Amino acid sequence: MADNDKDFEITIVGGGTAGWMTAALLSRLFTRGYKIRLIESDQIGTISVGEATIPAIRIFNQMAGIDEAEMIRETQATFKLGIEFDGWRRPGHSYIHGFGTIGQDLLWLHAHQFWLAQQRAGKVKPLDAYAINCVAARMNRFAQPDMRDPDSPLAGIDYAYHFDALRFAAFLRKRAEAQGVERIEGKIDHVELRAADGFVESVRLEDGRSFGGDLFVDCSGMRALLIGQALGVGFEDWSRWLLCDRALAVPCENAPILTPYTRSTAHAWGWQWRIPLQHRLGNGMVYSSAHVSDDEAASRLLAGLDGTPLKDPLPVRFKPGRRERAWEKNVVAIGLSSGFLEPLESTSIHLIQTGIFRLIALFPDRNFMTSDREEYNRQSAFEYADVRDFLIAHYKVTRRDDSDFWNYLRTMDVPESLSQRLALFAESARFFQHGKAELFREESWVQVLLGQGLDANPDPMVDLIPPAERQAFLNDIEEVIADCASRMLGHADFIARIRKPPATT
Ligand code: FAD
Numbered sequence: 482m483a484d485n486d487k488d489f490e491i492t493i494v495g496g497g498t499a500g501w502m503t504a505a506l507l508s509r510l511f512t513r514g515y516k517i518r519l520i521e522s523d524q525i526g527t528i529s530v531g532e533a534t535i536p537a538i539r540i541f542n543q544m545a546g547i548d549e550a551e552m553i554r555e556t557q558a559t560f561k562l563g564i565e566f567d568g569w570r571r572p573g574h575s576y577i578h579g580f581g582t583i584g585q586d587l588l589w590l591h592a593h594q595f596w597l598a599q600q601r602a603g604k605v606k607p608l609d610a611y612a613i614n615c616v617a618a619r620m621n622r623f624a625q626p627d628m629r630d631p632d633s634p635l636a637g638i639d640y641a642y643h644f645d646a647l648r649f650a651a652f653l654r655k656r657a658e659a660q661g662v663e664r665i666e667g668k669i670d671h672v673e674l675r676a677a678d679g680f681v682e683s684v685r686l687e688d689g690r691s692f693g694g695d696l697f698v699d700c701s702g703m704r705a706l707l708i709g710q711a712l713g714v715g716f717e718d719w720s721r722w723l724l725c726d727r728a729l730a731v732p733c734e735n736a737p738i739l740t741p742y743t744r745s746t747a748h749a750w751g752w753q754w755r756i757p758l759q760h761r762l763g764n765g766m767v768y769s770s771a772h773v774s775d776d777e778a779a780s781r782l783l784a785g786l787d788g789t790p791l792k793d794p795l796p797v798r799f800k801p802g803r804r805e806r807a808w809e810k811n812v813v814a815i816g817l818s819s820g821f822l823e824p825l826e827s828t829s830i831h832l833i834q835t836g837i838f839r840l841i842a843l844f845p846d847r848n849f850m851t852s853d854r855e856e857y858n859r860q861s862a863f864e865y866a867d868v869r870d871f872l873i874a875h876y877k878v879t880r881r882d883d884s885d886f887w888n889y890l891r892t893m894d895v896p897e898s899l900s901q902r903l904a905l906f907a908e909s910a911r912f913f914q915h916g917k918a919e920l921f922r923e924e925s926w927v928q929v930l931l932g933q934g935l936d937a938n939p940d941p942m943v944d945l946i947p948p949a950e951r952q953a954f955l956n957d958i959e960e961v962i963a964d965c966a967s968r969m970l971g972h973a974d975f976i977a978r979i980r981k982p983p984a985t986t
Contacts, residue, residue, distance in 0.1 A: 488516040489847070492694030494669065494684060494707060496521025498531055498646060499816025499833045500700035501653035505545050506837050508660035511844075517661065518692060520684065522668040527650065528702055528797065528817065530730045532756045532763045533561060533743045533827035534641040535920075536580050541834045545656065550979045555652045556644035557759040559976060560623050560741045562614040564826070568747040569933060571880045576607065576932030577742065578826075579614030582637030583924050584958040590943055592958060593927045595951045597910055597939035604952055608931055611958050612924075613637050613965065618742040622969035634965045641827070643743065643756045643763070665692065669701075672711035680811045680849075681707055695847055698840070699814040703821065708804055708814040715805045716820075722873045722895060723801040724772070724886060725751050725823050729779055730765040730795045734788035741972040745825065746785070749884035751778065753785060754824065759976065762788055767823050772886045799823075803865040808857045811849055813840055820865055825875060828868045831920065835864060863918055870899040871921050871929070878903065878933040906930055910937040 491507060493500050496519055504519045511517065521527075542552065552558060563579035570576070584592025592611055599605045609615035613634040617623060627635040658664060667686035675682045683693040684707075699707040708714050720726060736757035744755040751768030766782040779794050803820030807813065815836040822828055839860055843853040877895050881887035894900075906912060910931075912923040931937065943951065970978070 488514055489696070490694045491515060491517045491696045491698065492684065492692055493517065493519040493698045493700055495519075495700030495702060495816070495818070496650065496654070496664070497527035497700060497702055497816065498650055498830060499702075499818075499836075500698075501650045501657060502541065502545075502830075502833050503698050503700060503815055503837050503840075504657035504662045505653040505660070506541070506841070508657050508662045509545060510841060512661070516663075518663040518665055518694075519657070520665045520667065520669060520686070520692065523666055524668055525704075527647070529647055529795070530728075530763075530765065530797070531646045531824070531830055532758065533564075533643050533754070533824065535827055535831050536639045536641045537831055537834065538641055541837075545653075547656070552644070552649075552652065553642075553976065553979050556642075556648040557761075558642045558644040559739055559757050559759060560972060561641040561643050561743060562618040562623065562638075562741045564743045564745055565618070566745050566747070566875070566929075566932060569745070569752075569875060569879060569881075571934070572747075572883065574934075576928065577609050577612075577615040577618055578925060578928045578932065579609070579612045579618060580639035580641065581612060581614035581924070582634075583608065583612040583927065584955070584962075585632070585637075587954055588942075588946070590940060590946075591923070591927070592955070593931065594910060594940045594943045595946075595955050597931075597937060598943045599948070599951055599955055602948065605955060606959065608928060611955065611962065612928070613962050614639065615928075616962050617966040617969055618740070620966050620969075621738060621740055621972050622966055623741045623972040623975045624969040634962045640741075643758055645758055645760070665690075669706060672707060674711065678810070679712070681711060695811065696845060697812045699812050699818045700816045702817045703799065705804070705814065705818040707812045708807070708809060708818055712809045712812055714809045714814075716800065717802045717805055718800060719802040719869055720800060722869070722893065723823060723876075724769040724890065725767045726799060726801070727770050727775070727778070728765055728767045728797040728799070728823075729775075729782055730763070730797065731782060731786070731793070732761045732763055732791045733786050734761060734791065735759075736762040737787055739973040739976065743827065747881070748781060749773075750886045752825070753782060755787070761791065762786075766794075767825075769886055772884070801869075803862070806858045807836065807861040808854045811845075813857070815840070819861065822865070822868055822872055825872050826868070826921075828872075828920070832864065832868070836861065860918065864920065866896070866898065867915075867919050867921075870896060870902070871926070873899055874903070874926075874929060875933060878930055878935045880934045902926075903930070903935065907935060907937050909940045911940060
């Protein structure tokens with residue numbers, strides 16, 4: 482694919498999750514005619530958080546040739562069926578955003594329409610009870626999707642992973658190096674730009690070594706060494722809608738129960754995560770520094786752990802938003818250098834993945850066509866705004882009125898793209914997808930908007946079905962799903978079975 486005799490050189494700056502995911506995939510695809518190197522600094526290290534994913538990670542793994550069982554073993558991973566949102570609608574309330582389907586359709590109407598209609602008559606359980614992922618999650622059970630019978634709830638399961646971020650990067654590094662990626666350790670202290678066009682020519686390390694490249698992938702994290710510092714691409718700040726700007730992360734001893742879901746617990750000024758791994762529990766607090774002090778956030782975090790902390794909390798500061806252009810000249814920013822959205826729906830690793838896929842689809846030659854770059858930036862901007870809207874919806878649609886933080890969020894103006902969506906949903910609980918590039922499907926929006934407590938009318942069509950029939954339909958769904966989930970293996974047992982080394986003959 483390279484366009485002359487000299488190898489096309491790709492220099493990846495940074496060896497966190499973004500850097501090694503990029504290296505692992507590009508080195509699988511771009512073999513002859515390409516030279517790939519990755520520079521990382523042990524002195525700086527990585528952000529070392531980012532342990533929860535969404536189901537599309539399985540596509541990345543498949544593309545990267547990763548064996549699931551091997552990954553589960555090496556990264557101490559667990560399965561993730563969804564996220565429990567505790568206290569987000571109001572203190573004491575909880576719902577799960579599960580990745581799978583909600584019941585099934587009848588007469589073109591989705592199950593949540595029946596649920597809404599019957600809810601008015603006070604005849605339903607929480608929406609969770611009609612969604613296979615949520616029911617299995619609450620029972621601490623797990624199964625993989627089984628498509629043999631499309632009418633079985635097992636066909637509607639979808640899942641992701643929780644994994645140890647450092648182990649995941651190390652796991653990918655091993656693969657990338659085996660596929661020919663050259664790893665260079667050292668701290669970059671200077672970026673040389675080409676006089677003629679301002680493209681990045683080379684990066685120089687503290688020890689004086691210098692490395693060039695045709696394409697540079699900036700995976701340097703929040704430092705944004707190339708895209709921000711060297712090329713000066715600005716940052717679009719979204720902190721008027723997303724108030725949280727700090728986090729504290731602390732691992733603690735093993736989870737007492739290996740839950741197949743992430744828990745997010747809302748506080749008066751932010752929220753706390755709980756991510757169960759096989760060997761430890763990941764915990765953290767995300768908060769607004771304008772509404773709580775670091776000390777108070779830390780003491781709330783430490784007071785609410787399920788086990789003994791293994792370290793002091795690690796502080797992280799961030800600004801929500803995105804890089805105005807993810808691709809500038811010969812630099813493509815992937816990972817935290819391209820933007821940051823709080824990990825409420827575990828979307829950052831996904832944005833790394835789509836950044837890599839997009840780069841592959843629009844891969845440049847030495848001429849660096851403007852159209853490739855513009856298309857990359859257009860898609861990236863859409864994707865960030867799409868995820869942003871979904872996150873904002875969690876804050877806007879709430880009944881919490883117990884703090885300045887929630888009062889501001891509940892009453893703020895939101896981006897028009899979101900306010901239209903909320904208005905349409907309130908009218909008839911219908912969701913209109915704005916194209917395939919949208920990350921979250923209807924099931925996700927439905928569970929979050931109804932879980933957060935949005936008052937929505939059902940689709941008027943559902944009134945054409947007699948109430949007794951609607952109720953019978955929902956009762957069937959509930960019964961079949963509960964029965965199906967009760968036959969699944971316990972989550973911990975499922976992992977133990979996968980961990981067993983293959984039998985030797
Ligand atoms: P980093 O991990 O920071 O890596 C940067 C790399 O660049 C490092 O190797 C560093 O050494 C190198 N580098 C920097 N400067 C130089 C230099 N001068 N010279 C040489 N090398 C340099 N995402 C999710 O999907 N799910 C989650 O649950 C989740 N939770 C999160 C929780 C918190 C509190 C935060 C802050 C983020 C979370 N994220 C989550 C985001 C996730 O952590 C990141 O998307 C992911 O780790 C990728 O980071 P990165 O590789 O871009 O940056």
